[in-house]
Amino acid sequence: MGRPTIFDSSVTNEICSRLVELGSIRRACSGDDMPSVATVYNWLEEGARPGAPEEKRKFLEQYAVAQKLSADVEVDGIVEDIIENALIPVLDKGEVVFDGAEPLKTLTIASVNYARLMYDAVKWRAGKKKSKYSDRHSDNEKQSGPGDKPPGLTIKITK
Secondary structure, three states: OOOOOOOOHHHHHHHEEEEHOOOHHHOOOOOOOOOOHHHHHHHHHHHHOOOHHHHHHHHHHHHHHHHHHHHHHHHHHHHHHHHHOOOOEEEOOEOEEEEEEEOEEOOOOHHHHHHHHHHHHHHHHHHHHHHHHOOOOOOOOOOOOOOOOOOOOOOOOOO
C-alpha cells in the first residue's frame, strides 16, 4: 500500500497535529501512512486558489494555525534544552563535584555565549513561522533601506 494521495480531512487533521508536535511538514509526512510533502503542498496550493473547494481552504487555514503553534512548541522545547546544555558540571582537579546524587553545575562565559547563539538561531527560525518571535517591524512601520540613516544622525563630510 502506498502513501495516500486522496484528500481526506482525517489525514489533513493528522498532518496538522504532527506539524505542531514535530515542527516541520517533512517530519509530519515522514510515515508511510502519510502523503508525501509534494502532495500536501499541492493541496495547500489548491486551497489558495480563487474558487477553491471549501475543505481545501479550511485545510490551508488549519495548516497556517498549526505552523504558528509549532513555533511555540519548538521554542519551548529548545529553550529548555539550551538552558540545560548551558549548565556545565563543576570540576575539581578534573573530577566532577557532586551535591548528593546530582552533579553541581555552573555557567561559563563560553556556555552562555553558546546559549545566546542557539537562542538567536531558534528565535530566527521561529520568527519565520510566527511574527511574535521576529525582530522585524510590522508592515505599517517604515523599514530603513541601504540609503536611509537612523533618526538624529547627521553625516558630515569634510576635506
